[in-house]
Amino acid sequence: MKTTTKKKIKNLKPVECVADLRYRCTNCGLDHWISLREAKTKNFMIVCDCETLLKVKQIQTINVVYVEDTTLQNSPVNIKQISASAPVVKQTDDKIISQACAVLSTYGFTKQEALDIATRYTDKESFTDVKTLVSKILSNLEKTA
Secondary structure (H helix, E strand, O other), X not given: OOOOXXXXXXXXXXXXXXXXXXXXOOOOOOEEEEEHHHHHOOOOEEEOOOOOEEEOOOOOOOOOXXXXXXXXXXXXXXXXXXXXXXXXXXXXXXXXXXXXXXXXXXXXXXXXXXXXHHHHHHHHOOOOOHHHHHHHHHHHHHHHO
């Protein structure tokens, strides 16, 4: 004889939400992440690697509103139509490009030179991290020199 116990299923609501904010340096394009607590701090400033001081506009609150997307649930999906569409080309994130430019500037490139060369490489290939992009650029520079 088997005994079964009923398991109670409870719908949980979130206990906490973590929000970080990204700011981009207007001088060199490098991205900086700060916490919500820092964004709430009056006169909070970021010191960029290019030595630019960035004053952050104070944020009082962030309201997160959950809206259920029902557009996909109600419409049938044609799999043949999706597979026949143009291939998706993965692009390198702007954050990676700006960080690579900051690294290249330490090697003596001007900001514009670094941006031009990084853009030239990311147009041909997608990169997921700064180290790989900078390594590829520097290794190819050695071959052309």
